[in-house]
Amino acid sequence: MYDRLLAVPVFLPIVAGVALLAMNGWIRKEKRERTMQWLVEALVLVNSLLVAWLIAGCGGRSGSLVLFRLYGQLTVMFRMDRMGSFFAGLVAFLWPLATLYAFEYMEHDERRPAFFAFYTISYGVTLGVALAGNLVTMYVFYEMLTFATFPLVMHPMTTEAARATRQYLYYSIGGAAFAFIGLVTVLAYSAIGTTGFVPGGMIDPAAAAEHRNLLLFVYVLAFFGFGVKAAVFPLHDWLPKAAVAPTPVTALLHAVAVVKSGAFAVLRFTYFSFGTEILRGTWAQWIVMAAALVTITYASTMAVKEVHFKRRLAYSTISNLSYILFGASMMSPLGLAAALIHLLAHAFMKISAFFCAGAVMHHTGKNYIYELDGMGYRMPVTFACFTISSLSLMGIPLFAGFISKWSLCEAALSLGSEMSGGAGGAVGQVLPYIGVAVILYSALMTGIYMLSVVVRAYFPGFVQQVKEAVAGGSARKAAAVGAEAGITAAGAGAAAVIGAAHGQNDVGIKKEGNQDPSWLMLLPLVIFAVAIVAVGIHAGPVLRFLALIGGEAG
Amino acid sequence: MIVLLPVLWPIAAGAAVLAYTGIGNSKKKASAGSPASGETAADRASGSDASGTGSGAVAGSAFGHSRITALDLIYMAALALETVLVIMAAAGGGSVRLFSLTDTLTLGLRVDGTGSLFAVLTSVMWLLTGIHSVAYMKHEEWAERFYGFYLIVVGVLVGLDYAADLVTLYVFYELMTLTSLPLVLHELTKEAVQAGMKYLFYSVGGAFLALFGIFYLANVCGDLSFTAGGRFTAEMAAGAPLLLTAVFCMIVGFGTKAGMFPLHGWLPIAHPVAPAPASAVLSGVITKAGVMALVRIIYFLVGPDVLRGTWVQAAWMVLTLLTVFMGSMLAYRENVFKKRLAYSTVSQVSYVLFGLSLMNPIGFTGALTHVVFHSAIKTCLFLFAGAVIVVTSWKKVDQLRGLGRVMPLALAAYTMASLALIGIPPFSGFVSKWYLATGSLASGTGALGFIGPVVLLISALLTAGYLLPIMIRGYFPGQDFDGKEIEERGLAKKEPSLLMLVPIVILAAATLLLGCFPGPLVAFVEKIAALVM
Structure with a gap:
C-alpha cells in the first residue's frame, strides 16, 4: 500500500493541472477564479501533506514502485530514499506557500487558470525528479519539467518573454541531449543491469577500468548536460533572461524547483550512478570543479x-x-552533505x-x-x-x-x-x-x-537634500529634488516635509504610508x-x- | 551566567529604544498636526522639524540642560548600568555556553583578563561618550535612532571581548559591523551613505579574508576555543602547510577594522562623516575590536611561539610600520579636523599592532597599554572636535584660530590629550611608547627591530606637527587675528555645555593620571603577557 502511494503525489498535481487547463474557458467565463485558486491551494496542500506522510512513513526502509516498463530494463519507478525524501520534503514545504503568494501576485492577471494549471503540473513533475528511483525515470521527468515550465516563462506574452522562452527551450533540450549520452553510458556499463540509483554508484569496476577515459569524458558531458538547468557557465544565460516570468515562477521555479532539479540531478548522477570512486582525483573532477x-x-x-x-x-x-x-x-x-545543506539554505x-x-x-x-x-x-x-x-x-x-x-x-x-x-x-x-x-x-x-x-x-541618501531644500523655504525645490531622484518615496518624503512645514494635514501621505502586501x-x-x-x-x-x-x- | 547580562542588556535596551521611537514619533507628529502615519525617514525628519521649530538646532546657539528628555536620562542610565554590569562580570568571572550552531560549532562566552580589560575599557568609553552624545545629538536629528544603535553596539562589543572561541568572536565581529553601520550612515547625506557603504564593504571583505583563516584553523585544529599561549605545537604547525598563509589572511582581514594598510582606506572616510560621538567610539573603541581579534588569534589560538621569526611576523611588522608612518603623514597634511584625527587613528592603532607583531612580553605590554591610552586620548580628541562643531560649527583646522578665546578650558583638555598622544612624559602615551620601543629593540628581529623605534620617533614628531598647531594657534592666534567672527557671533568664553565638557575633562585627566601612575595597569597587562608567553 505504502509503495503504491508513492506515485500519487507525482500524478495528482499533474492530473489536476491538466483538468484545470481543460476547464480553462469555463472558469474564465463563469468568473470562478477565486474558487479555483482556493481549490488549487487545497490540492497542493493535501499533496504536500501526503509527501510529508510518505517521508515520515519511509523510516528505515525505502519502498519502491515500478510504474511501467519502457523497454527491457528501462523502467519508470519511484523510490523514497533519504536523498529523494530530502528534496521532495523541501519542494513540498515550499510549494503551498508559493501558491499562496501567487494569489495576490497574479490577482490582476488575465490568464490565471492557465498559470495555476502549469504551476501545479510543475509541482508534480518536480516531485517526480525527487522521487525517481532510477536514472531513466529522472531523465523522463527532467525533460517533462522543461515542457511543464516553459509556458510559465512565456506567460507575460511579450516579445521579450517569447525570446526568453525560446532560449530556455533550446538550452534545456540541448542539455538533456548530453544527459542522455550519460544515461546510455551508465546503462551500458552498469554492474546491476539497470539504471537504478545505488548509493556510491553502480558502474562495473572492471569495465570502468578498461574504458576509464571514455567514462570520464561522458561524465563531463552529462555534468554539463544536467548542469544546464543548474545554470553552470557557459550554459547559464537562459536564467537571467527567464526573469521576465511572473515572480512566483522566478522565485519558486527559477530559484528552487527547476534549477535545483538540475543540481539534484547532478548529485544523483555523480553519487548514485557513476559513483565517486571512479571520479575522485581525476581530470574530470577538476574540470567540473573549475x-x-x-x-x-x-x-x-x-x-x-x-x-x-x-x-x-x-x-x-x-x-x-x-x-x-x-x-x-x-x-x-x-561535499555531498555540504551541497545538500546549501541546496536547502539557498532555497x-x-x-x-x-x-x-x-x-x-x-x-x-x-x-x-x-x-x-x-x-x-x-x-x-x-x-x-x-x-x-x-x-x-x-x-x-x-x-x-x-x-x-x-x-x-x-x-x-x-x-x-x-x-x-x-x-x-x-x-x-x-x-x-x-x-x-x-x-x-x-x-x-x-x-x-x-x-x-x-x-x-x-x-536613503537623498533625505538631507530634501530637508535642505525645505529649510531654504522652497517647497517646489524640495519636490523637484524628490522628483529628480525619480523616486516616489522621495516625493512622499518631500510632501511630508512640506506638509509639516505648513502645519497641514496631508491626506495623501496616509495612503502612501504602509504598503506591505x-x-x-x-x-x-x-x-x-x-x-x-x-x-x-x-x-x-x-x-x-x-x-x-x-x-x-x- | 553573569557574563551574559552586559551583552544582552544593552542589546535589549537598544532594541527597545528603537521600537519605542517608532511609536513616539508618530505621537509627536500627530500633536504637531502633521501626517500621522508613514514612517519614511523623511517623515521622521519632518517630525523633528515640526517639533523642533525655533528650538535652535542651529549650531552656535545656546542651550542649557533644560531640554533633557526622559529618554536621554534613560539612555544615560542604561549606559551607566552597562558599565556596572561589565565590571560585575569582570569581577565575577565564569563562562557560559550559549547554543550550538551545528554539532561542532558552539557559541560561548568566557571571562578572562584580556576580555575584561577590553570590556571595561569599552563600557567606560561608551558611558562617557554617551553622556557627551546627549548634548551633541541636540543639534542632530534622529537622536533616538542613534541612541538605539549606540546601545546595541556596546552589547555586541562586550560579547566580542568575552567570546570564548574564534567562531563566537567572528559572530560578534560581523554583528558589530552591521550594527555600527547606522552610526556611520546617521546623517543620511550622500557622503554619509557612500562612506557607510565603503565602511561596510571593507569590513565585510576583511572579515571574509579572515574567515579563510578561520576555516583553515578549524580544519587543522578542530577546537577553536581560546587558550592562553595558543593551541599549536611545533609539530602541529609543521603538519599544516598553509598555517602561515591563513594567519596572514587573518591579520590583514581583522586588521581592516584596525585601519591597517592595505585595507585602511575606509577609516578616514567613514569616521569623520559620523556624528562626533560616533566618530569617537569608532576610532577609540571599535578599531580596538580588530586588535582584540588579533590578540585572540595570535596569542590565544595559534601561539606566538609558532609565528616568531617567520615571514608572517616580518610582513606584519612592515605593514604596521608603514601604516604608522603613512597615517601620521596623511594626518599632517589634512585640513578637516575630524579627518585629521581619523588619520591619526590609522597611525596610532598600528602602534598597537606593531607591539603585537613583536611577539615578546614587552611589546605585548606596550600594545595593550597603548590600547587603553589611545582609547582615552582619541575619544577625548573626537569629543573635543564634536564640542567645537556644536559651539562654533567650525570643522576645518584653519578655522580654529583663536579657539582659546572661545573655550579655553576645553582647549586645555585637548592640549593634555595631544601631549599624551605625542608621548611626552608624564602623560600616558609615553609609557606605552617606551615599552613599544624597548620591546622592538629586544625582539631579535634584526634590522626591523631597529627601524621600529625610528619610525615611532618620526611619527611622534608628525603627531606633534598635526596636533599642537591647533593648540598654539588657538591660544596664540597672532597679531593679525582680529577675532571678528568670535565677537560677532558672541562666542567669546563660550565653553561647551557641562554634558560635553565633563567627559572631555575626565578623559584628559585620565591621560595624565594613567601616565603618572601606570603601575597597576602595567602590572595587570604584564600578568597577561606572562600567561600567553
Missing part, C-alpha cells in the same frame, strides 16, 4: 553590475547554484529574496535597484525579511547561509588536505583552496549586491525568514541527517 568555480566568480560579479532587481537576484542564483555544484564536484561525503534565502522583489514590483511597480530609496519604511515587513535573506546569502553567522558556507569550505579544505599527497595531480592540490577563496570572494560580492539594496531601502504574500515571507534563522542558529539535526546521506553515498 566550471563551478568560474560560474561562481562570473555570476557574483555580474550581479553587482546588474541594476534590474530580479535579474540581479537571478545572477545571484547562478552563483549560488554553483556553490551546490562545487560541493557536488568534491566527490566526498562531506529559503533566494525564494524569500525573490518574493520581496515581487512584492515591491507588484505594489509599487519598481523594477530597478535605484528606485528603492527609502522603501524599507514603506514596506517594513517585506524589507525586514529581505534583510534577513540578504545577510544569510552573504553568509553572516546566525543565518542559514553561514552554515552552508562553513560546510562547503570545511569539505573543500579536507579535500585539499586529502589531495595534498599528490593523489589528484598538481591541479588537485590547489583547486580546493582556490575554491575556498572563490567562495569568500563571492560572499563579498554578495555583500555588495545585496546590502547595497538594504542600505538604500533604510538609509496582504497576509497572502507576507505569510510565506515570514515563514521563510524564520526558517533561515532557525537553520542558522540550530543546524545540528539537519546536518546529522545530511551526514547520513553523505556517509552512504560519498
Whole structure:
C-alpha cells in the first residue's frame, strides 16, 4: 500500500493541472477564479501533506514502485530514499506557500487558470525528479519539467518573454541531449543491469577500468548536460533572461524547483550512478570543479553590475547554484552533505529574496535597484525579511547561509588536505583552496549586491537634500529634488516635509504610508525568514541527517 | 551566567529604544498636526522639524540642560548600568555556553583578563561618550535612532571581548559591523551613505579574508576555543602547510577594522562623516575590536611561539610600520579636523599592532597599554572636535584660530590629550611608547627591530606637527587675528555645555593620571603577557 502511494503525489498535481487547463474557458467565463485558486491551494496542500506522510512513513526502509516498463530494463519507478525524501520534503514545504503568494501576485492577471494549471503540473513533475528511483525515470521527468515550465516563462506574452522562452527551450533540450549520452553510458556499463540509483554508484569496476577515459569524458558531458538547468557557465544565460516570468515562477521555479532539479540531478548522477570512486582525483573532477568555480566568480560579479532587481537576484542564483555544484564536484561525503545543506539554505534565502522583489514590483511597480530609496519604511515587513535573506546569502553567522558556507569550505579544505599527497595531480592540490577563496570572494560580492539594496531601502541618501531644500523655504525645490531622484518615496518624503512645514494635514501621505502586501504574500515571507534563522542558529539535526546521506553515498 | 547580562542588556535596551521611537514619533507628529502615519525617514525628519521649530538646532546657539528628555536620562542610565554590569562580570568571572550552531560549532562566552580589560575599557568609553552624545545629538536629528544603535553596539562589543572561541568572536565581529553601520550612515547625506557603504564593504571583505583563516584553523585544529599561549605545537604547525598563509589572511582581514594598510582606506572616510560621538567610539573603541581579534588569534589560538621569526611576523611588522608612518603623514597634511584625527587613528592603532607583531612580553605590554591610552586620548580628541562643531560649527583646522578665546578650558583638555598622544612624559602615551620601543629593540628581529623605534620617533614628531598647531594657534592666534567672527557671533568664553565638557575633562585627566601612575595597569597587562608567553 505504502509503495503504491508513492506515485500519487507525482500524478495528482499533474492530473489536476491538466483538468484545470481543460476547464480553462469555463472558469474564465463563469468568473470562478477565486474558487479555483482556493481549490488549487487545497490540492497542493493535501499533496504536500501526503509527501510529508510518505517521508515520515519511509523510516528505515525505502519502498519502491515500478510504474511501467519502457523497454527491457528501462523502467519508470519511484523510490523514497533519504536523498529523494530530502528534496521532495523541501519542494513540498515550499510549494503551498508559493501558491499562496501567487494569489495576490497574479490577482490582476488575465490568464490565471492557465498559470495555476502549469504551476501545479510543475509541482508534480518536480516531485517526480525527487522521487525517481532510477536514472531513466529522472531523465523522463527532467525533460517533462522543461515542457511543464516553459509556458510559465512565456506567460507575460511579450516579445521579450517569447525570446526568453525560446532560449530556455533550446538550452534545456540541448542539455538533456548530453544527459542522455550519460544515461546510455551508465546503462551500458552498469554492474546491476539497470539504471537504478545505488548509493556510491553502480558502474562495473572492471569495465570502468578498461574504458576509464571514455567514462570520464561522458561524465563531463552529462555534468554539463544536467548542469544546464543548474545554470553552470557557459550554459547559464537562459536564467537571467527567464526573469521576465511572473515572480512566483522566478522565485519558486527559477530559484528552487527547476534549477535545483538540475543540481539534484547532478548529485544523483555523480553519487548514485557513476559513483565517486571512479571520479575522485581525476581530470574530470577538476574540470567540473573549475566550471563551478568560474560560474561562481562570473555570476557574483555580474550581479553587482546588474541594476534590474530580479535579474540581479537571478545572477545571484547562478552563483549560488554553483556553490551546490562545487560541493557536488568534491566527490566526498562531506561535499555531498555540504551541497545538500546549501541546496536547502539557498532555497529559503533566494525564494524569500525573490518574493520581496515581487512584492515591491507588484505594489509599487519598481523594477530597478535605484528606485528603492527609502522603501524599507514603506514596506517594513517585506524589507525586514529581505534583510534577513540578504545577510544569510552573504553568509553572516546566525543565518542559514553561514552554515552552508562553513560546510562547503570545511569539505573543500579536507579535500585539499586529502589531495595534498599528490593523489589528484598538481591541479588537485590547489583547486580546493582556490575554491575556498572563490567562495569568500563571492560572499563579498554578495555583500555588495545585496546590502547595497538594504542600505538604500533604510538609509536613503537623498533625505538631507530634501530637508535642505525645505529649510531654504522652497517647497517646489524640495519636490523637484524628490522628483529628480525619480523616486516616489522621495516625493512622499518631500510632501511630508512640506506638509509639516505648513502645519497641514496631508491626506495623501496616509495612503502612501504602509504598503506591505496582504497576509497572502507576507505569510510565506515570514515563514521563510524564520526558517533561515532557525537553520542558522540550530543546524545540528539537519546536518546529522545530511551526514547520513553523505556517509552512504560519498 | 553573569557574563551574559552586559551583552544582552544593552542589546535589549537598544532594541527597545528603537521600537519605542517608532511609536513616539508618530505621537509627536500627530500633536504637531502633521501626517500621522508613514514612517519614511523623511517623515521622521519632518517630525523633528515640526517639533523642533525655533528650538535652535542651529549650531552656535545656546542651550542649557533644560531640554533633557526622559529618554536621554534613560539612555544615560542604561549606559551607566552597562558599565556596572561589565565590571560585575569582570569581577565575577565564569563562562557560559550559549547554543550550538551545528554539532561542532558552539557559541560561548568566557571571562578572562584580556576580555575584561577590553570590556571595561569599552563600557567606560561608551558611558562617557554617551553622556557627551546627549548634548551633541541636540543639534542632530534622529537622536533616538542613534541612541538605539549606540546601545546595541556596546552589547555586541562586550560579547566580542568575552567570546570564548574564534567562531563566537567572528559572530560578534560581523554583528558589530552591521550594527555600527547606522552610526556611520546617521546623517543620511550622500557622503554619509557612500562612506557607510565603503565602511561596510571593507569590513565585510576583511572579515571574509579572515574567515579563510578561520576555516583553515578549524580544519587543522578542530577546537577553536581560546587558550592562553595558543593551541599549536611545533609539530602541529609543521603538519599544516598553509598555517602561515591563513594567519596572514587573518591579520590583514581583522586588521581592516584596525585601519591597517592595505585595507585602511575606509577609516578616514567613514569616521569623520559620523556624528562626533560616533566618530569617537569608532576610532577609540571599535578599531580596538580588530586588535582584540588579533590578540585572540595570535596569542590565544595559534601561539606566538609558532609565528616568531617567520615571514608572517616580518610582513606584519612592515605593514604596521608603514601604516604608522603613512597615517601620521596623511594626518599632517589634512585640513578637516575630524579627518585629521581619523588619520591619526590609522597611525596610532598600528602602534598597537606593531607591539603585537613583536611577539615578546614587552611589546605585548606596550600594545595593550597603548590600547587603553589611545582609547582615552582619541575619544577625548573626537569629543573635543564634536564640542567645537556644536559651539562654533567650525570643522576645518584653519578655522580654529583663536579657539582659546572661545573655550579655553576645553582647549586645555585637548592640549593634555595631544601631549599624551605625542608621548611626552608624564602623560600616558609615553609609557606605552617606551615599552613599544624597548620591546622592538629586544625582539631579535634584526634590522626591523631597529627601524621600529625610528619610525615611532618620526611619527611622534608628525603627531606633534598635526596636533599642537591647533593648540598654539588657538591660544596664540597672532597679531593679525582680529577675532571678528568670535565677537560677532558672541562666542567669546563660550565653553561647551557641562554634558560635553565633563567627559572631555575626565578623559584628559585620565591621560595624565594613567601616565603618572601606570603601575597597576602595567602590572595587570604584564600578568597577561606572562600567561600567553
